[in-house]
Amino acid sequence: MIGVVDKMRNSLRQALAGAAAAAVEAGQLPPVELPEYVVEVPRERDHGDFASNLAMLLPKQARMSPRKIAEILLENLPRSVQWLERTEVAGPGFINFHLDPRWVLEALPEAVARQSAYGRVEAGKGRKVQVEFVSANPTGLLHMGNARGAALGDSIASILDTAGWQVTREYYINDAGNQIENFALTLEARFFQLLGREAEVPESGYHGQDIIDTVRRFIEEHGDGLLDADCAKRLDTLVEYALKEKISAIKKGLADFGVHYDVWFSEQSLHSSGKVEEAVNRLRERGHIYEKDGALWFKASAFGVEKDEVLVRKNGIPTYFAADIAYHMNKFERGFDWVINIWGADHHGHVPRMKGAMEALGYNPEALHVILMQLVRLFSGGEIVRMSKRTGQFVTLEELVDEVGLDAARYFFIMRSADSHLDFDLDLARSQSNDNPVYYVQYAHARICSIFRQLAEQGRSIPPADGVDLKLLQEEAELALARRLADYPEEVAMAARQLAPHRIARYVHEMAGLLHSFYNVHRVITDDVDLSNARLLLVEATRVVLKNGLGLLGVSAPEKM
Template sequence: MGFLLASLRAGIERALRNAVTASGEELDLPEGFAVPAFTVEVPKDRQHGDFATNLALVLTKPARRPPRQIADTIVRHLSLAGTQVQEVSIAGPGFINFYLDPGWVLGVLGEIEAHGENYGRSMVGGGRKVQVEFVSANPTGLLHMGNARGAALGDSIASLLAFAGFNVTREFYINDAGHQIENLALSLEARYLQAFGQDVAVPEQGYHGEDLIETVRRFIALHGDRYLAAPAGERREALVRFGLDEKLAAIRETLEQFGVTYDVWFSERSLHDSGAVRETLNLLRERGHLYEHEGALWFRASAFGVEKDEVVVRNNGVPTYFAADIAYHKNKFDRGFQWVINIWGADHHGHVARMKGAMAALGYDPDALEVVIMQLVRLYRGGEIVRMSKRSGQYVTLDELLDEVGKDAARYFFVTRSADSHLDFDLDLAKAQSNENPVYYIQYAHARIASILRQLEARGKEMPRAEDVDLTLLQEDAERALLRRLADFPEEAAQAALDLAPHRVAYYVHDLAGLFHSFYNAYRVLGVDEPLEDARLILVNATRIVLRRALDLLGVAAPDRM
């Protein structure tokens, strides 16, 4: 990655590999021995050093001796020149711990100053083409909390992947075909006929939300009673086309207010109209993966480790949603995506293995398809669960959430936990202007730094440059802790991208804000001796840059005033 922590790690890895080579005869290793994969990582407990390695443990089998004995041999042959390692120790079953010269962290300030907003950006992804498909809500109603969590997760994952050097495409799959669209047409028709006094009920399996009444009102304002006497098929087609266009426009507008924009809006209907679904089924049939049973066409999912086979064409000749979904995922790989990522709700869990099996049947690498399963969201207000029911139209919408707590709190709260964990969203906490609200706490740290910089500007003083400042004056524990955490950011961001885990960045930025608040509450920045003031200005400005960048990856603003 080229950043300080990665460079230090790489130096220690090289020294360890050289030490194994130098220890080869003593450890009875064969000539030309290839060192197996090992880790050099930052210990969770910093008392165990700045880095620790399991190298001695992975050499136990080839060296045929206890790992502590191997570790002792490696340490005796270590050449650590240029690594900034000050001390080495052996701990536990044979871990080797490295303690760096405490001054190493000062180098991070020059790095942040040099890279600015690009500090932490890497090429881990190597330009690999990645598609992130998320939300993809049925355009039959308003966006709800599950959609909202999916939007925050998907967009943050896409941002992290782009920051880590992947070529990312954000995509929304429009479910504008199939049974749910038929139900939407029938529901709109019922509301349309009701508006003209006819006693018609919305189908039980239809959509009962109040928003459809408003859609029909707007349709009538445009077309009047023109479709009242029209054939039912013509009336439903006109209503559903109008409804879909309106719902999609509303979804797009809401998501943009949530800070989410897409590169591609892909229509399910286009797969049917273009013949892609039929072509995909024909290809599966040619490869021997389809068979007929009781008048329906089935995919041999069981051949790919799935519990049971799956219908792809019903006995009435109509393709299932699964058939269209197979064609859609084939289309993704045919467009050249090397890593296809879907954000799906927990109710789609059983669909994952079937889809991977279908991709394998078509000749694609099933491991190139990765599905992030997202658990449910529970909303709380006043300590009570806010009940949601999409069918009755009584669920809390994303629009309502944005009106109540705003984009920043919503975006942050949705990514504070891993996708596979249930999320309790406390509406009262999200609105609180206090340190208990993590969003307020983080943004307040940024605003405090911005206030310091405004005071500096009011004095007519420019921000000093790191190379002109004696950074060794930053000796306090609070300063060093802040420096150490700033150095972690490049690896935190890269790992969060690879793990598809934006909650790692949410934890990181909250921790960084906490370290800044601790420093700020204990020490003055302005008004101390000028050399120390300059060093602390460099430190707080670096913290501002990283706070802003980390928040941006999560789609959260970094305000200069609170």
């Protein structure tokens, strides 16, 4: 469904096209073919409600200055454009449109009628997109970086779904390779230690207390029967038990964080199914592999990467890069039109290699989009929190949620763009004040709900939109609120296009500010029934937008606070 902003934009586009045709017919312009031009909302409100660059794109065809073309277009603009108050030529030839402020009021009944569907757009046109995020090694607990990736990935997936994409959320389980070998040796060492035998954890092993706890639980359940078992059997049994426990804990931790996946994809399955070998063979057939020093190398340098990469070691064992290529090949084989990965910033060098590998396999490298996520620092009392008080190691996702709550954790991770370093202030996240941005937004929603409780106590309810005289909304604060909530579908489309959930966080915060400014000056329920009804529709539309926006971020919209 097209929102009021898009309707007005389309109306102005048609008016400009009509003006160009009329100018050509009148001989004021030579025959011209209209280029791809925009009608957009200017960043500065002083520049009007909409602006167009059409005149800036026609000088070569029309053989006259952009300003002159703009003046001719405005002279021929149909006078029947609804809500249009005045136009102007600005700068080198931009056309600015100023509308009657009441044009946005049509958004109110639309928002109220559509409720949770308000803001849904068809930008994705049902195309398939996969969002792969977190994908932490199943060898330990989820930390702050994983938490930020979880909040970002889940919100991006929700935004894309609302923008008309067919979304799959996916977690890649790294259950093969060196980290699993080191994991196995760590488990074995702890197993021996707990049963009184001398053993050392490898330097490249895992030294967390959680590993000791896992092995202790294994011994409690299965005893010491593996002490004298075949080494391979002992390692396989311990790894199988520990992986099952760790993956189960990861699933629970993410579910408690409001994150649910459609697919949990095993790296090991790529090896056992022959997909890694298939990917290597396809690259070889396409002429992108050569042999050197007994190993197989991918010609990454042919795709703008600084150096070539080993795919299969001289011992015949594929590298992690080979498995990763097979995994991404598998993604495109499953028919995804767009593949999105969220990786830590330390993986920046891996991005061009993977894009090059996809191009080498015949896929469009632009269909793979990697979001590089910067680090998180926790602060409390103005000091950096480096260790968990509970474990003496890094602060886990579970501990953070226990400390500040799910809503604050989700919102704080999202309110900055992924490529920005994030300083997470624990004291601010815990505070119940307007300085806390998530509290500020949630309080706006709860404030509106309290109005409706007062209304119910008077035996009244929100009136049907068709019986409300919206023209009574004339105050600056009323129209500012209506204007911004009309932008919501556009904000969703933009956030999807830019993969930028922080836009939605910023938007709902701005909406909350407009609601508080309105509420502090104007009463909603008054003796003037008609005005009250118009304002009730306004705040209900605002409540819908706040709830929907918070929902995209995985944050609740409480009715009482």
